[in-house]
Amino acid sequence: MALTTVINKEIRGLKLWQWCLILLPVIISLIIFPFLRDKVYSKNDVIQFDNYHVSITNVATKKEIEGFLIQQKAKGTFVIVDVNVKNTDNKSQYVGADMFRLVDQDNNEFDASSYHFDESSLNPKFSTKGRITYDIPDGTEKVFLLVKNNFLGIGSGKKVDLEIQKALPR
Structure with missing residues (x-):
């Protein structure tokens, strides 16, 4: 008897409760995991x-920003993101701008144009604030801040809708 014939007879011979044990985890994972x-x-x-915990405290858009000595013009539009990071661990954690990337609606990733962030070890129970500026093409209407769970920027991260359509210059 061929192997496929044996397998087909075994599958057809399963009882209802056995089918439930096989299919229930698959159905639950299809329903729950996309949401998570x-x-x-x-x-x-x-x-x-x-x-650590991360929060976005402010989002603004501008065509130019003032630096220490010069005024910098955007090639498109600057998206300026103020973040707050709190170390909730019992050891110091490295925190820096590499933990953040800007992603548009087409999944294009943008590096920071500039940042003012105290990139260092953050001791337990302490918080730090930072400002990260991204230059995005004009006409971009939807961007997300991709927050990574480590300073190397490795992993999928969590997306934050920055709602820039409310902040775009008119």
Whole structure:
């Protein structure tokens, strides 16, 4: 008897409760996991990771920003994001701008044009604030801040809708 014939007889011979044991985990994972994986946070949410909490305190857009000595013009539009990071672990954690990337509606990732962030070890129970500026093409209407769970920027991270359509210059 061929192997496929044996397998077909075994599958047809399963009882209802055995089918439920096989299919129930598959159905539950199809229903639950997309919601967990695709959760998009809003800019007022506190995003919790194992070792720290992140919150977006302000989002603004500008065509030019003033630097220490010069005024910098955007090639498109600057998106300026103010973040707050709190170390919730019992050891110091490295915190820096590499933990954040800007992603548009087409999944294009943008590096920071500039940042003012105290990139260092953050001791337990302490918080630090930072400002990260991204230059995005004009006409971009939807961007997300991708917050990674480590300073190397490795992993999928969590998305925050920055709602820039409310802040775009008119």
